[in-house]
Amino acid sequence: MGIVVGGYARISDVGELGDGRDGEEGVTRQKDDVHDLVKGRELSLHRMYVDNDLSAFKRRVNRPDFQELVSDLETAVISGIAAYNIDRITRQPRELEQLIDIYATARRPMVFATTAGDYDLSTDDGRFNARLYVMIANKFSADAARRVARQKKAEAIQGKPHKGQRAFGWQPGGEKVEPFEAELIRKGQRDVLNGKLESEVHAEWVELGISSPQSPNGETISFSSVQYILTNPRLCGYRAYVPQVERERRGRVDLGEWLLERADGTPVIGNWETICTPEEWRAVRDVLKARKTEGRGRKKGTTVSKRMLTRIARCGECGRGMFSAIYTRGTKSYEIHGYYYLCRKAEGGCGGVSRSGPPVELHVELVLLEHLTILAKDSKPGQSLDDPELIKARQELAQVEADMAEARQLRDAGEFSLAEFVREIRRLEGRRDELSGKVATLNAVGPQTGASAAERIVREWGTYTTPMKRAVVERFIEAVVIKKQPRGGNHAFRPDLIEIIWKK
Structure with missing residues (x-):
């Protein structure tokens, strides 16, 4: 041997x-x-x-x-x-x-x-x-x-699809969309714009048994894959290119940061069928970026919240935003309602008002749906339900994009030095990203307007998650004022102590 x-x-x-x-x-x-x-x-x-x-x-x-x-x-x-x-x-x-x-x-x-x-x-x-x-x-x-x-x-510069494993949403070859997966992506994007969390979209896909081409055999799609899919620039036709050395060093990257541009600054468009528009892609990406936390607590502008009316509810005594808390376990209030809203002294409030959460939320939902039903009947086809803040942000965003195009033209004509052009483009890109995030956050009801938007919300309300409901509430309601309950007598829920202030 x-x-x-x-x-x-x-x-x-x-x-x-x-x-x-x-x-x-x-x-x-x-x-x-x-x-x-x-x-x-x-x-x-x-x-x-x-x-x-x-x-x-x-x-x-x-x-x-x-x-x-x-x-x-x-x-x-x-x-x-x-x-x-x-x-x-x-x-x-x-x-x-x-x-x-x-x-x-x-x-x-x-x-x-x-x-x-x-x-x-x-x-x-x-x-x-x-x-x-x-x-x-x-x-x-x-x-x-x-x-x-x-x-x-x-x-990639020629706009050819990426070779290798097919991308989720497209058939092998990368040029034709896969109908079922494409519609799944569109729904996921709409839900995100309507306030749904990525974790909730992931849970739905897992329940449906969805797996991606990159999923191990027998396993459903991962959370990170859902995030990657919903923000992939190829959805709107943009071609990205990440050097292999960067992929190996950093793993999965944000493809939105690796878009290829032509000499005139416009993005390279790929030779494949698209699933959404560039505006929809950017809106989803900006909303998800706005939700990311920075250290402890939540980033300003996030739509993420545990309860539907946290800080939308206002104390009727001092006007401070109200928070939610869990009733003591084992008590009757805990068994019936679970949680309540309160004005916290620790947050600068008076501490004098509290109210069981579910009855208040149910009342607000019913009043809101009635309000939307009336809007749907009174709105003319195509009439916008956008608030003035959203309209203004869209106008500013359009102006910034026009300024970026003009800056490129001036650079091509030799009227801008390279240093001046770089400084101006960086400033405009920062402003564009800021406004895009603002538009995406305000645009909670999605791309539809007028009666169709209100009708859709009323029709689909039963399928909305808490973050989605909260997004709609923030869209139409300025505040829910909870007035102090009179001492003594019956403590049954009283709608007359709840005042809804609508956005104008």
Whole structure:
């Protein structure tokens, strides 16, 4: 019985060529070569270690069988490696040095055999030859990666779809939308603009058993994938390009920050069917950005809140915004209502008013739906329900975009220096992003206007989550004033102590 070795086979066809090949044929050929090598050298093969579709050049790629091979070498389960060539084992000098350390400290006969010849890692010459070959393989991979990156960027500038796995929402090839997934995305975007949380959209998709092309077999879609899908610029036709080195270093990135632009500053448009408009895409992205927290607490302008009327409800004594709190567990109030609204002294209030939450919310909902029903009847087709603040923000946003276009024209005409142009564009882009977020936050009822918007809200109200209901309340109601309950007598809910102040 000869020295016990581990055979190693690896190939990285899948995802590199994008032609449907699975790399199995190449791995099978390598296995045959290893078996012939072991047989010809009278070695004993412990087992084959195989990493199919895994690069030996990319630093962040985890190769499970390679790691197991190294572990078995360290623990003397095996005393050598047999492979087709050394570049099948590694193309990274740091991994080779790890193997050299194992071979240099081993107190047993060791073998490093390939069909191109052996490497004696216990000698200076053997280590030099191995290092030289791995360095050459590393340089070859780096050059190939650079050529591929240039080709991919050129294709991106031409507006060609990304190769490889299909994107969620599109059929294989990336040009035609997949109807069911496209409608799922559209509904998800509408719901987000109407106040629904990403976690709620994710829960709905999981309940439907949705999985993405990137989901592991048998698993439903992840939360991060839903976020990535809803904000993907390819939805509105924009072409993004992220260098491979950035993908490997940062993982999944915000593609909205990697949009390709033409010389005139306009975005590169892809050659595929779109699922939403650029305005809708930007609105969803801006709303989700506005909801992100910064440290403890919530960012100013967020639509995220636990209760429907938190701080919309106002104390009838001091006018301060009211907060929610849970009744003491085990009490009758807890069993019936669960929570209540109160004016907090700790938040600067008088502390003199509190009221059970569900009855107040139900009353506000009924009055709001009645108000919207009347609006639907009285509104003319196409008449806008937008508030003045939203109309003004839209006008300002249109002016900023016009100013950006004019700045580019002046730069092309040579009337703007490069430094002046960069400063002005950066200022305008900051203002545009600020106004886009404001428009998206105010535009809670979505793209529809007039009677159709009010009718839709009334019709779909029963399906709205608390954040969605809150968004509509904020859209039409300035405040819900809760007046102090008179002392003594019956403490049943009294609608006359609730005053709704409508936005003008």
